[in-house]
Amino acid sequence: MTTAIIVGLTLLVVAILAATTSLRVLREYERGVVFRLGRLQTLYDPGLRRVLPLVDRMIKVDLRLVTLTIPPQEVITRDNVPARVNAVVLFRVIDPVKSVMEVENFAVATSQIAQTSLRSLLGRVDLDTLLAHRENLNEDLATTIAAQTMPWGVEVRVVEIKDVEIPEAMQRAMAREAEAERERRAKIINARGELQASEELRQAAEILSRNPASLQLRYLQTLLELGADQNSTVVFPLPIDIVGPFLNSMVHHDVSTTVERATSATNGTEVPR
Incomplete structure (x- = not known):
């Protein structure tokens, strides 16, 4: 019992x-x-x-979103510039059966595919594209990785390039290039300003030439501006059409005097000055 x-x-x-x-x-x-x-x-x-x-x-x-950090990869861009690039991949399992049946470890496999895709894609672009068009590269990386992981039941949501490290010598060269580019833009802007200013001056001269009174008013305004600063020197501008006849008469007088002196010197007589 x-x-x-x-x-x-x-x-x-x-x-x-x-x-x-x-x-x-x-x-x-x-x-x-x-x-x-x-x-x-x-x-x-x-x-x-x-x-x-x-x-x-x-x-x-686990069906939650997984954050996978891609370790820094040594890549050489299309223009033969070495760089170290790391990225982050966000993915989640959408088909648990495939994630177990189709691949031994979907997390490790996704990491390896992300690393190889990163090196392959960045090797086909130049450094300027890598630095200035990351959004397009991120989309291309996400599409490339998703095409490999989708048969495993893994959906890649986001791929972001985090950091790009380039040699220090290349950074100095890029700084000099950027400085030269800014100087070029400054010179172009200055030249365009001079061109626009000359065009405006030409139009103003045409408008003033149509009415002599407006030109006289401009002269008086200039005198007023000079006198406002308490200057000891007063400049009185004269139109060239007024001074021109006097200059011409003086030139003719000098020429005639020179001819008479040359003639007198030939004849042995002296011409009074």
């Missing part, structure tokens, strides 16, 4: 332990891929699930 009770209690304890160990809890963001004697079973949803001991094997798959 006592032996039967002991056996019964032992069987009860074993049954309780077996029932306890056969229960699994899946969280809301987890799915269970179960193999029964090596055969794939129906996918387990979140909640309390029973797994047969020694018969079933369940693999939990």
Whole structure:
């Protein structure tokens, strides 16, 4: 009788332990891929699930977004510039069964595909594109990596190039190039300003030449501006059409005097000055 009770209690304890160990809890963001004697079973949803001991094997798959950091990669751009580039990949599992059946470790496989795709893509672009068009490169990287991981049930959401390190000598060369470019733009802007100013002056001269009174008013305004600074020197501008006849008469007088002196010198007479 006592032996039967002991056996019964032992069987009860074993049954309780077996029932306890056969229960699994899946969280809301987890799915269970179960193999029964090596055969794939129906996918387990979140909640309390029973797994047969020694018969079933369940693999939990996390469906949350995973952040994968790609270690710095040594790349050589199309214009033969060495650079160290690192990036970050955001992906999630959308098909738990494929993530277990199609690849041994989807996280490691995604990391390796991301590294090789990063080196391959950046080797086909030049340094200026790498520095100035990261958004386009990020989209190309995401498309390339997603094409490889989609058969595994892994969806690549975002790929971002974090940092680009280039040699110090190249940085100095880029700084000199940027400075030369700014100087070129400054000279072009200055030349355009001179051109526009000359055009405005030409139009102003044409307008003033149509009315002599406006030109006289401009002269008086200039005198007023000079006198406002308490200058000791007063400049009175005269139109060239007024001074011109006097200059011409003086030139003719000098020429005639020179001719007379030359003639007198030839004849031996002296011409008074």
